[in-house]
Amino acid sequence: xxxxxxxxxxxxxxxxxxxxxxxNGRISNVNLAKEVNLSPSPCLDRVKKLESEGYIEGYSARLxxxxxxxxxxxxxxxxxxxxxxxxxxxFREHIVKIPQVVSCDMVAGGFDYLVTIRVADMAQYxxxxxxxxxxxxxxxxxxxxxxxxxxxxxxxxxx
Amino acid sequence: xxxxxxxxxxxxxxxxxxxxxxxNGRISNVNLAKEVNLSPSPCLDRVKKLESEGYIEGYSARLxxxxxxxxxxxxxxxxxxxxxxxxxxxFREHIVKIPQVVSCDMVAGGFDYLVTIRVADMAQYxxxxxxxxxxxxxxxxxxxxxxxxxxxxxxxxxx
DNA sequence: CTCAGAAACAGAATTAAATGCTGCATGACA
DNA sequence: TGTCATGCAGCATTTAATTCTGTTTCTGAG
Numbered sequence: 612x613x614x615x616x617x618x619x620x621x622x623x624x625x626x627x628x629x630x631x632x633x634x635n636g637r638i639s640n641v642n643l644a645k646e647v648n649l650s651p652s653p654c655l656d657r658v659k660k661l662e663s664e665g666y667i668e669g670y671s672a673r674l675x676x677x678x679x680x681x682x683x684x685x686x687x688x689x690x691x692x693x694x695x696x697x698x699x700x701x702f703r704e705h706i707v708k709i710p711q712v713v714s715c716d717m718v719a720g721g722f723d724y725l726v727t728i729r730v731a732d733m734a735q736y737x738x739x740x741x742x743x744x745x746x747x748x749x750x751x752x753x754x755x756x757x758x759x760x761x762x763x764x765x766x767x768x769x770x
Numbered sequence: 771x772x773x774x775x776x777x778x779x780x781x782x783x784x785x786x787x788x789x790x791x792x793x794n795g796r797i798s799n800v801n802l803a804k805e806v807n808l809s810p811s812p813c814l815d816r817v818k819k820l821e822s823e824g825y826i827e828g829y830s831a832r833l834x835x836x837x838x839x840x841x842x843x844x845x846x847x848x849x850x851x852x853x854x855x856x857x858x859x860x861f862r863e864h865i866v867k868i869p870q871v872v873s874c875d876m877v878a879g880g881f882d883y884l885v886t887i888r889v890a891d892m893a894q895y896x897x898x899x900x901x902x903x904x905x906x907x908x909x910x911x912x913x914x915x916x917x918x919x920x921x922x923x924x925x926x927x928x929x
Numbered sequence: 930c931t932c933a934g935a936a937a938c939a940g941a942a943t944t945a946a947a948t949g950c951t952g953c954a955t956g957a958c959a
Numbered sequence: 960t961g962t963c964a965t966g967c968a969g970c971a972t973t974t975a976a977t978t979c980t981g982t983t984t985c986t987g988a989g
Contacts, residue, residue, distance in 0.1 A: 618837055629833055636795045636829035639976095641946060650968050655947070665834050670795035673827040674788055674926050678777055681926050686877065686884055707921050715921040718845065718914035725845055725914060729926070755877035755884060762866050762874040765924065767833050767840050767888070798947095800975055809939050814976070816937095 621666070624649065628657055629666065630769040636670040680731050684713075684757040687743065689724040690750045698748035699723075705746040711739045722753075780825070783808065787816055788825065789928040795829040839890050843872075843916040846902065848883040849909045857907040858882075864905040870898045881912075 621629075627647040631638060638646070644654035661667045676682060691698050699717070706715050706726065714727040726743065730736050744752055780788075786806040790797060797805075803813035820826045835841060850857050858876070865874050865885065873886040885902065889895045903911055 629831070629838070632831035633833055634828075634830070636831045639946060640948095651947075652949080652969085653967055656966085664837075666837055668832040668834050669793075670829060670831050671793070671924065672788070672791035672795045672829050673924075674792055674928075675824050675827050676926055678825055679788070679926055679928070684875065686875070703920050710923075710927045712921060713923060715919075716843065716845070716916040717918040717920060719917050720912070720914040722914075724920070753879070755879040755881075757875040758878050759876040760874075761862050761876060761883070762871060764869075764872060765830065765832075767835055767838055768869045769833075769838070798975060799977095810976075811940085811978085812938050 619664075625657060625661060625666075626769050628654070628661065629767075632658070632667065632670075633766050633769065676729060681729050683730050683732060683736060684760065685728050685730075685736060686755045686757070687726045687728065687740065688722040688753045688755075689726055689743065690722045690752070691724075691748045692750040693748070694723070701747050702749065706743065709739060709742055711735070712743075722751075778823075784816060784820060784825075785928050787813070787820065788926075791817070791826065791829075792925050792928065835888060840888050842889050842891060842895060843919065844887050844889075844895060845914045845916070846885045846887065846899065847881040847912045847914075848885055848902065849881045849911070850883075850907045851909040852907070853882070860906050861908065865902065868898060868901055870894070871902075881910075 624647050628643065631643055631646050640655050640658065641651050643658070644651045647654060649657075658667070689702075691702060702724065703715075706712055706724070709728075711728045711730050712726055713729045714725075716725050717723060718725050728736070728739050728743075730739055740752070740754065743749065783806050787802065790802055790805050799814050799817070800810050802817070803810045806813060808816075817826070848861075850861060861883070862874075865871055865883075868887075870887045870889050871885055872888045873884075875884050876882060877884050887895070887898050887902075889898055899911070899913065902908065
């Protein structure tokens, strides 16, 4: 269910605003306006519009997961017992509720879901994996522990 | 090469600040102070400190990738020809430079790297995959296209 | 047990930003 | 060519960020 607002053509300034806010979500409107060569008032109008139209979904602080004791990341491939919508739906409901699940995608290929989890240590990993595996409909799973994180850049390619 | 500042014990209020800023990165300091039951000035002090100590790495707007024409996500498993540091290092250097690479992890298990890419369409996917495959040292790859995105929540479990 | 020093806080004052309003310029269209 | 709609800058007002000051609290030494 994506937002119902029809997509419109964003002009150069809108894209510049998104690009700046993506990299510095807490910039003041005054400075944002300078960056995109506008005065503050139309700049703020544009930001509000981009927010209300759903181009901007929200703002987040990026936290240092290592310093906060969440250094262990694992990718888990999940296969379900059957490919019926009932089974998929049940799996979705359960997986969404697990806070340590950072990401979950249904994929095409050798398995059904790729789930990424972030935890403090192996004990927690076992705990979370337990929850996942106990989800009704789950058949097999295979974990790939992250040894070294090379890159993460959630930023979209705007310009 | 993580930050050199030693980790300190964050108290309840620091954690509450992180929790709020993670969910609403653009909240005003005045309202943040209310949320964590402080007056604005010590609240601001704490935020600045959390930033300078590296607990907060930055702030980002979360953009709607579908509305911005970047709806195609793929996970690619990569195996390198050899497991020498020289090969790894070359791969890292190349992969980091590709803007459509959202995430790249070295993993333990059946392959070497799990790379997530986000693009507009299949043509772009081919293009990006081409760049990855042409990286010196890459042996084999296998793509899992995302059919349905179930969850993404980069938020850490703070409280 | 008491006192000095440090850390953290609230509140007030000042500076800066967000917000709302007005009027002008530009372009689409009848 | 006149009218309407859109988007902009600039100004005024409200609100927030930032700085400063003095007080409280905690800690450790004597």
